[in-house]
Amino acid sequence: MKTAITRSEQLKAKPDETKLGFGTIFTDHMFNMDYTPEKGWHDPRIEPYAPIPMDPSTMVLHYGQAVFEGLKAYRNGEGGTQLFRPQENFDRLNRSCHRLCIPEMDPGFALEALKELLRIEEKWVPSEPQTSLYIRPTVIATDPFLGVRASFTYRYFVILSPVGAYYAEGFNPVKIWVTKDHVRAVRGGVGNTKTIGNYAASLYAGEEAHKAGYTQVLWLDGIEQKYIEEVGAMNIFFVIGDEIVTPELSGSILPGITRKSVIALAQHWGMKVAERKISIDEVVAAHEAGTLKEIFGSGTAAVISPVGELKYGDRILTIGNGSVGPTALKLFESLCDIQYGKADDPMGWIEPV
Numbered sequence: 259m260k261t262a263i264t265r266s267e268q269l270k271a272k273p274d275e276t277k278l279g280f281g282t283i284f285t286d287h288m289f290n291m292d293y294t295p296e297k298g299w300h301d302p303r304i305e306p307y308a309p310i311p312m313d314p315s316t317m318v319l320h321y322g323q324a325v326f327e328g329l330k331a332y333r334n335g336e337g338g339t340q341l342f343r344p345q346e347n348f349d350r351l352n353r354s355c356h357r358l359c360i361p362e363m364d365p366g367f368a369l370e371a372l373k374e375l376l377r378i379e380e381k382w383v384p385s386e387p388q389t390s391l392y393i394r395p396t397v398i399a400t401d402p403f404l405g406v407r408a409s410f411t412y413r414y415f416v417i418l419s420p421v422g423a424y425y426a427e428g429f430n431p432v433k434i435w436v437t438k439d440h441v442r443a444v445r446g447g448v449g450n451t452k453t454i455g456n457y458a459a460s461l462y463a464g465e466e467a468h469k470a471g472y473t474q475v476l477w478l479d480g481i482e483q484k485y486i487e488e489v490g491a492m493n494i495f496f497v498i499g500d501e502i503v504t505p506e507l508s509g510s511i512l513p514g515i516t517r518k519s520v521i522a523l524a525q526h527w528g529m530k531v532a533e534r535k536i537s538i539d540e541v542v543a544a545h546e547a548g549t550l551k552e553i554f555g556s557g558t559a560a561v562i563s564p565v566g567e568l569k570y571g572d573r574i575l576t577i578g579n580g581s582v583g584p585t586a587l588k589l590f591e592s593l594c595d596i597q598y599g600k601a602d603d604p605m606g607w608i609e610p611v
């Protein structure tokens with residue numbers, strides 16, 4: 259398939275790169291492609307960024323049949339643009355599609371199309387430290403129909419947004435609130451896919467945490483509310499004694515690409531890493547015993563997000579004096595150095611645009 263290109267006649271002014279927030283500014287162009295049962299995925303095109311007109315009965319608006327991805331394009335030291343493990347995102351997008359009864363697409367084509375879009379939007383990749391061009395591939399169900407079934411037609415689109423730090427705190431410890439009242443996902447459900455309803459389901463507890471002065475929620479498992487799953491929209495790691503522990507992928511946890519990279523890097527450095535069940539009680543006990551050294555989240559948006567405080571019921575656990583721990587710092591710096599091309603890429607994770 260060849261991607262048709264229609265260039266925007268009026269380019270937008272570029273933002274001040276020193277003041278970038280997250281997800282508020284969008285570039286001049288977007289990628290679009292449609293699916294029908296007769297034609298399959300067809301009509302790939304790069305067009306001016308524009309609204310998507312929809313019939314009010316469009317299925318995605320009613321039943322949430324939609325999946326998405328999140329990755330970033332980084333400006334490297336030579337002024338070029340590069341991606342971090344992008345094929346992993348397109349493979350995960352296809353797994354999400356499969357679970358949501360959405361037809362899968364050719365992941366190699368999707369990556370090539372993204373690179374084509376990025377070459378057109380090259381000037382939108384910011385260069386200030388810790389900035390990047392966030393990439394949001396999305397698939398939505400487009401049949402105008404109110405019955406509950408999988409849609410026959412779909413739209414795939416990719417939009418781009420220059421971004422700075424995800425959390426206002428930057429790379430500083432965040433305060434986390436453990437919820438027992440709400441769960442994010444259940445085994446056998448869709449927690450291990452990047453589908454829009456998971457995020458809607460997470461909002462209520464997130465708001466409660468904010469009201470209580472906490473940045474994010476620590477999610478426990480949906481059956482016993484005992485085992486730790488994720489933190490906000492990130493995977494979670496604990497340093498207990500000399501071991502890094504992260505919840506095993508249970509079916510209700512999103513298999514993060516940063517998570518996979520943290521595990522690979524730590525093992526590459528000779529650190530002990532365990533993927534296993536870890537209960538909130540074990541974390542509290544390790545804190546009491548003085549063996550809980552660090553907690554941090556991992557995800558594309560914030561890379562590594564150290565946790566300085568955990569509130570669980572009436573208890574407030576201060577983690578590592580509330581400051582950034584050495585493991586979180588080393589992982590953050592190493593991942594950023596690879597992503598921005600400041601260090602060697604021993605794992606072959608970088609894809610030039």
Ligand SMILES: Cc1ncc(COP(=O)(O)O)c(C=O)c1O
Nearest residue numbers: 491492493512514515516557558
């Ligand atoms: C629920 C959830 N968990 C974990 C992650 C981290 O995944 P990744 O490292 O691929 O960004 C994300 C973000 O994509 C997420 O939305």
